[in-house]
Amino acid sequence: MSIPITLESVVFVYPDGTRALDGVDLRIGSGEQVAIVGQNGSGKSTLVRQLNGLLRPTEGRVLIDGTDAAALHVAQLAAKVGLAFQNPDRQIFAGRVRAEVAFGPRNLGRADADVERAVDEALEAVGLSRTGEANPYDLGYSRRKLLAIASILAMRTPVVILDEPTTGQDARGVARVRAIIERLSEEGRTVVTISHDMRFVAETARRIVVMRAGRIALDGTPAEVFAEPNWPALASTYLEPTLPARVGARLGLVGTPTEAALVEAIGASRPVG
Numbered sequence: 001m002s003i004p005i006t007l008e009s010v011v012f013v014y015p016d017g018t019r020a021l022d023g024v025d026l027r028i029g030s031g032e033q034v035a036i037v038g039q040n041g042s043g044k045s046t047l048v049r050q051l052n053g054l055l056r057p058t059e060g061r062v063l064i065d066g067t068d069a070a071a072l073h074v075a076q077l078a079a080k081v082g083l084a085f086q087n088p089d090r091q092i093f094a095g096r097v098r099a100e101v102a103f104g105p106r107n108l109g110r111a112d113a114d115v116e117r118a119v120d121e122a123l124e125a126v127g128l129s130r131t132g133e134a135n136p137y138d139l140g141y142s143r144r145k146l147l148a149i150a151s152i153l154a155m156r157t158p159v160v161i162l163d164e165p166t167t168g169q170d171a172r173g174v175a176r177v178r179a180i181i182e183r184l185s186e187e188g189r190t191v192v193t194i195s196h197d198m199r200f201v202a203e204t205a206r207r208i209v210v211m212r213a214g215r216i217a218l219d220g221t222p223a224e225v226f227a228e229p230n231w232p233a234l235a236s237t238y239l240e241p242t243l244p245a246r247v248g249a250r251l252g253l254v255g256t257p258t259e260a261a262l263v264e265a266i267g268a269s270r271p272v273g
């Protein structure tokens, strides 16, 4: 239940002439778990919209499971790639939470019983099980965001893309999003998460792709991307390495520690009593 994605020299120009993607080459392997980061306007959302046919490349190619996406209809792509929008209000249109989540799997032609089960599971995963009959617009922004994620989960696509899933979430919401990503990954699905939250990314992602001005500036594991030689490149796209990465470098720790590992390292180097 997992497929690779490839972008080959993808250029995307909006109708007003904005060159949002300026030659992107990226391969995301089957079952990989990748975060895309970069300053506002660097092209992150434009990039992921190429993957489900919402936008089509101006130049270059997108391959989904080896097939040129240009040869696939939006409906065919929807069965393979689920994208939870950055702005949930552009995604949500139903008057009831359950109906919203049921729309995707029903549209994919799934049987009623499967749709119901998928809706239950998706609402459970985002913590909205008891809100099924609510009007989405009576929920706050952070819960509409979770609803938009649930709608994508219910489609059970081999590729799941979450555009800024942690925006507006409190610690519990962030923990939920992390658990969702980890579970999808364990199931072997290909997961792409866009985020501004460097701590979240450093502690969740296995691979980080850094975008700057429509191009890929850095690509590697969190330890590689947040390593000291890359700090100027990160700064050029207004990203800061995490505090543990900076303190870890000062302490001469190898790699990029998580917050917990850093606390442990400092604790171990300090005489007790």
Ligand SMILES: Nc1ncnc2c1ncn2[C@@H]1O[C@H](COP(=O)(O)OP(=O)(O)OP(=O)(O)O)[C@@H](O)[C@H]1O
Binding pocket: 014, 015, 016, 018, 019, 020, 038, 039, 040, 041, 042, 043, 044, 045, 046, 047, 086
């Ligand atoms: N519909 C549109 N029409 C014209 N230009 C657009 C449109 N959507 C985005 N852009 C422009 O394309 C560039 C890339 O935007 P995009 O939304 O992909 O960036 P992003 O990295 O997702 O930013 P953010 O972090 O703010 O979400 C920006 O210059 C943006 O202003």
Ligand SMILES: [Mg+2]
Binding pocket: 044, 045, 046, 086, 163
């Ligand atoms: Mg965006």
